[in-house]
Amino acid sequence: MSRFNSLLKGKCPKCETGQIFSSSGNILKLKGPVMNDNCPHCDYKFEREPGYFYGAMFMSYGITMAEAIAAYVAIVVLNLDLSVDAIMGIITAVMLIFLFPNFKYSRILWIYSFTKKDEVEPADKIERLKI
C-alpha cells in the first residue's frame, strides 16, 4: 500500500497497518473522532510529546479555509444569485459538515509530517547498540 493510501485510510505512519483513530465520530450524535494513544499493531505512540497536536490546529485551519474557498468558488461558478447571508450560511454549513473529517485528517497529516516509515526509535537504537 502506498504511503498516500495509508494516510487516506488513517493507518499508522510507521507500520501502515494499525488505525490511528478507533472511531471516526458521528456529527449527528455529536460524538467526535476517538484517537488511539498507541498503534494497535506496532505500539507506536502517536502523541510524541505533550502538546504535540498543537500544530495540527494550523493544518485544520488551512484545510477549513480551502473548503470555504472551494464552496465560495462553487457558488460563483454555478452563478447562483444568492444574498451574502445565504452564501455565508452555505460556507458555514460546509465547515460544519467537514468538522470531524478536518479534525481527523489534520492530526493524521501532522503525524505523517514528522514520522518516516522506517524510522528507528532512539530506544531501539540503544537496544541495538547493546547487542
Ligand SMILES: [Zn+2]
Ligand atoms: Zn503501527
